[in-house]
Structure formats: structure tokens, C-alpha cells
Amino acid sequence: MKIGYIRVSSKDQNEDRQLSKLKSLDIEERFIFIDKASGKNFNRPQYQAMKQVIRKGDLIYIDALDRLGRDYDGIIREWRHITRELKADIVILENKTLFDSRKFKSMGDMGKLMEDQFLSLLSYVAEQERKKIRKRQAEGIAIAKANGKQFGRPKIGLDTLSTEQRKILHENYGKWKNKIITGVEFMQMLGLKKTTFYKIINKYQPQNVS
Missing domain, CATH: 1.10.10 (Arc Repressor Mutant, subunit A)
Structure with missing residues (x-):
């Protein structure tokens, strides 16, 4: 069975681009799980719901690795859980030449080694990007505060x-x-x-x- 997973960082962001891409792969809409949440951890309701329906032989499509998550250790843990414990496969559409777990499985133990190396590299990049985003946000807030901008709820008086x-x-x-x-x-x-x-x-x- 084909399954799709979508994550956008906030309620204000639009998931239409990812949704259109997954629908073009003939994935039924009822098997497309969408979270509007940060990628810092995996305690997301739709992600957890998706894991409950995954069965051996299923194929999970995700637009990009950072849509799965931005936590280095978490990405590796979740990928291994889905592909090696649940016996399903994952395809990362943005880089499916490298990230199609079916290819690694066909290579046996050598494939596992190569998969771990590629996954570690890309997961590291995803986490570094999350850190850069947080740093830019902190710098932006600091500049705004220095310019007198107020944050939080406005005071009523x-x-x-x-x-x-x-x-x-x-x-x-x-x-x-x-x-x-x-x-x-x-x-x-x-x-x-x-x-x-x-x-x-x-x-x-x-x-x-x-």
C-alpha cells in the first residue's frame, strides 16, 4: 500500500505543493497524513497515526528528508524503525536516487552500511539547517527588541x-x-x-x- 506523509512547520503554511506531488503518485487521500508542526521531535499526531497503519511491504512517500524531521538522532531512529522493524519502505522524493530504502535492501548488509552513511549525512544537514533557522529567529527578535518592538500579548490599560x-x-x-x-x-x-x-x-x- 502507498502512504504519504506531509509536514509543514506551522498552521499558516500551505501543504498544497506537497499534497499535489503525493496525489500525482496515485496515493489515496485517506492514506496521506498531514501534520502542521515543528520538526524538532516526532510527537506529532498524524505521524504517530501513520505509524499505526504501516504494514510490512508498504511504501511511504515523503517530499524531503526535513519533512520527516529535523532532529539528527530522531530521523535515523525513525527511518530504521520503519524500514527494519515495520518492514516497510521509504522514498524521499526530493532525492529518490539516494533515498529509496528498497535499493538499499536489495544490496544486503552492504546496503545497510551505505544507507546508514547517507542517512547520517543528510540527517546532519537537516539538523544544522534547523539550528540556523533558530539562530536567525533569535537574531531577528534581538534586533526587533533593540528597535523597540514589543513581543507577546499587548498590555491593556x-x-x-x-x-x-x-x-x-x-x-x-x-x-x-x-x-x-x-x-x-x-x-x-x-x-x-x-x-x-x-x-x-x-x-x-x-x-x-x-
Whole structure:
């Protein structure tokens, strides 16, 4: 049976290119497993689901080795598990001249040695690329911070309220203070969560907000 595996690094990335390539190999869509996750480890739901359906003689197609993963030791471990324990085969479409486990199996023990050498080399390259990506990301964040860019959730305070929220706060603060409206009603009017509401209300000075 033909099986396809696709991995993209995040929910924002598109898997269509890989999917089109696998469909062109006449792989049924129900046997194409897609993860939107980092390649740093193999605890991915669809990857683990795929391993559960693999049977002896199956053929797994993957677009590129780094789509399998970016962890040096993990790639080697998973490749050996699939090809030598589950008795299935893997074809890496980007470099199928070298990475078609069927070719190595036909060469016996010498094939295993050659496969291990090629796999170690390409896995090392994949891991180094992951490290370079992380380094570039860290450098980019450092530069952005140096330029004053803020990361994480934006802080919500009096100065971030909209004009409409300020008006509602001003007009209803006294009603809340005199228990004409409840805190729940007031925070719903402002569109704020409880923690944020009380953080703002505790700093609010009616005469300072128009």
C-alpha cells in the first residue's frame, strides 16, 4: 500500500505543493497524513497515526528528508524503525536516487552500511539547517527588541481603551460605584475580562478620563 506523509512547520503554511506531488503518485487521500508542526521531535499526531497503519511491504512517500524531521538522532531512529522493524519502505522524493530504502535492501548488509552513511549525512544537514533557522529567529527578535518592538500579548490599560470604552467608563463608573449596575454588567459593557476590568477600574480617576 502507498502512504504519504506531509509536514509543514506551522498552521499558516500551505501543504498544497506537497499534497499535489503525493496525489500525482496515485496515493489515496485517506492514506496521506498531514501534520502542521515543528520538526524538532516526532510527537506529532498524524505521524504517530501513520505509524499505526504501516504494514510490512508498504511504501511511504515523503517530499524531503526535513519533512520527516529535523532532529539528527530522531530521523535515523525513525527511518530504521520503519524500514527494519515495520518492514516497510521509504522514498524521499526530493532525492529518490539516494533515498529509496528498497535499493538499499536489495544490496544486503552492504546496503545497510551505505544507507546508514547517507542517512547520517543528510540527517546532519537537516539538523544544522534547523539550528540556523533558530539562530536567525533569535537574531531577528534581538534586533526587533533593540528597535523597540514589543513581543507577546499587548498590555491593556487605561491608555489603550478606545474612545467608546472611555465614554462608557466615564458615564457608568458612578452607577457601578453606587451599585446601580453590577461589576459583571459593567465589564460586559466595556467588553473586558474580569482581571483586566478590575486592573483598570482600580487605577481609574473619573476626572482624568473624558
